[in-house]
Amino acid sequence: MTDEIAKWGRRIHGPTLPGSGIRCARESALTDAEMNEVVTTIATARAGRHTAFLPEHLRTRHWESTMTAMLAINARLGWPSAGWKIGAASLEVQRAEGMPGASPGQLARDGVHPSPARVPAHLFINYRCAESEFAFQMAHALPARTSPFSEDEVADAVGSLHPALEIGDTVFQDWYGASGYFGAALDNNGAAAFVPGDPVTDWRHLDLTSARVDLSLNGTWQKSGVGAAAMGHPLTALTWVANWLRERGMGLQAGEFVSTGSCTGHFFVAPGDRLIADFGPLGTVDATFE
Incomplete structure (x- = not known):
């Protein structure tokens, strides 16, 4: 029922509990024909805003196939990009979704709604899965190159830090059930909407590792977290995605x-x-869902 509130929010994520997805048997890479079928199935569902079903023969736990499909789906859709989110950056989410590690998803420009926001219903198909996050906006590009980026190089390219809410969704009807074949990762790592708070330009001296966020639903506190939850430090996570790309x-x-x-x-x-995510001295993020 939607009025039941637990650690994971409202009990509307489907019948499978976090961490209980049944692993599919296949671990081999998708063939070119299978890849095209996966991309077509998910891209068509996302474009049409409807639920998708992935047949058993297209389900695999081959990680590179999953990442290739995710990028190909976004390319097929061609939606203007506003940047990236990092899915499963925390161990808690990795365990819940049965993921081997973090992976990015693309933020669509249409999904960005600055706080205080009324987040429109048309952005979602099945879910509104909210995550309190630290976000950065880039002042300078970090183009592809052969050598890895250092954290200092990445920090120098940042224009501002933002408290934020990132809102996930997926075309799959059972969020955690689809984790058996990396469903969330396949489907853009759930990236559907993004609500940034006010910019903080003087951020490099801040202790973001222990910076706290308190999340409240309809005026009642629900849970808290700290910046260390995602890869130990937000800048570490940002550097990771720069190098992944x-x-x-x-x-x-x-x-x-x-x-x-x-x-x-x-x-x-x-x-x-x-939802209100209170980041203390860094500000609050306020989102009402239509």
Whole structure:
């Protein structure tokens, strides 16, 4: 029922509990024909805003196939990009989704709604899975190159730090059930909407590792987290995604946002709900869901 509130928010994520997805048997790479079928199935569902079903023969736990499919789906859709989010950056989310590690998803420009926001219903198909995150907006591009980026280089390219809410969704009807074949990762790592708070330009001296965020639903506190939850430090996470893109011949662009991973795990909400993420001296993020 949608009025039941637990650690993971409203009990509307489907019948499978976090961490209980049944692993599919296949671990081999998708063939070219299978890859095209996966990309077509998910891209068609996302474009049409409807649920998708992935047949058993297309389900695999081959990680590179999953990442290749995710990028190909976004390329097929061609939606203007506002940047990236990092999915499963925290161990808590990795365990819940059965993921071997973090992976990015692309933020669509249409999904960015600055705080205080009314987040429109048309952005979502099945879910509204909210995550409290530290985000950065890039002042300078980090284009692809052969050598890895250091944290100092990445920090020098940042224009501002933002408290943020990143809101996930997926075409798959059972969020955690689909984790058996990396469903969330396949489907853009759930990236659906992004609510940035006010910019903080003087951020490099801040202790973001222990910076706290408190998440409230409709005026009632629900859970808290700290910046260390996502890869130990938001800048570490940002550097990770810059290098993930670099390894694939891609880069970060000036003006793009990067949301660095959840400090408060998953929290599912419903239409009509209002979430406030309080980042203390860094400000609050306010989102009401239509």
